[in-house]
Amino acid sequence: MKATLSVINQMYADAIIGPYAIGGAIGATFYLEPVATYDIDVFISLKRVPGSSLVSLEPIYTYLKARGCKPEKEYIIIEGWQVQFLPASDALDREALAEAIETSIEDIKTRVMTAEHLTAIALRTGRPKDKIRITQFVESGVLDEAKLNQILAGHGLLAKWENFKHKYIDENE
Amino acid sequence: MSELMDKILAGKRESRKRLAALPFAQKLVLVEKMRDRSRLIASSPLRRRHKGAN
Numbered sequence: 362m363k364a365t366l367s368v369i370n371q372m373y374a375d376a377i378i379g380p381y382a383i384g385g386a387i388g389a390t391f392y393l394e395p396v397a398t399y400d401i402d403v404f405i406s407l408k409r410v411p412g413s414s415l416v417s418l419e420p421i422y423t424y425l426k427a428r429g430c431k432p433e434k435e436y437i438i439i440e441g442w443q444v445q446f447l448p449a450s451d452a453l454d455r456e457a458l459a460e461a462i463e464t465s466i467e468d469i470k471t472r473v474m475t476a477e478h479l480t481a482i483a484l485r486t487g488r489p490k491d492k493i494r495i496t497q498f499v500e501s502g503v504l505d506e507a508k509l510n511q512i513l514a515g516h517g518l519l520a521k522w523e524n525f526k527h528k529y530i531d532e533n534e
Numbered sequence: 535m536s537e538l539m540d541k542i543l544a545g546k547r548e549s550r551k552r553l554a555a556l557p558f559a560q561k562l563v564l565v566e567k568m569r570d571r572s573r574l575i576a577s578s579p580l581r582r583r584h585k586g587a588n
Contacts, residue, residue, distance in 0.1 A: 395568065
């Protein structure tokens with residue numbers, strides 16, 4: 362993992378990507394107990410292709426392939442880890458990226474999304490594994506409720522949150 | 535819920551709390567071990583044979 366993050370940091374140093382933030386299961390592991398996962402979700406902001414409304418991951422893939430990394434489905438293998446680069450696609454992603462916290466894994470610096478943003482993104486995504494992750498966050502007591510409510514309200518997720526709480530949290534208390 | 539089940543669940547909560555409190559670097563080592571173990575299980579011929587039987 363350290364070697365993978367070193368490569369990603371080098372991509373940042375080489376201006377291939379802007380500031381990044383780790384989300385998904387690895388991001389959640391920063392706050393919770395470790396969970397089994399095959400991949401690292403790396404959220405990035407991408408510049409638009411000149412003259413187009415599209416963004417392209419091509420520079421990232423070109424850079425990494427030149428360094429021996431192999432693409433595999435929606436991932437690219439970096440130092441043994443499947444890495445998925447996810448362009449920050451909406452206001453919630455962009456906020457999560459901007460407010461990510463800096464940490465380090467021994468001597469390697471990295472950025473991880475806040476627990477509240479990870480929860481809000483999991484709520485928006487809504488797969489079974491996301492729902493499990495949200496309940497883990499709630500049970501762990503790491504969430505700042507005021508901050509979470511502010512994020513959820515800001516991104517139109519409060520009704521979904523109330524529904525989730527009613528269904529999966531309140532009934533089990 | 536039975537007293538035994540309460541005890542088991544409390545033990546699980548305690549264990550999860552202990553794991554969550556580990557340094558990030560240490561947790562990532564555990565994630566890597568789980569990933570490797572999971573890959574090993576997925577590639578097991580026994581598992582493939584079982585899947586084929588269904």
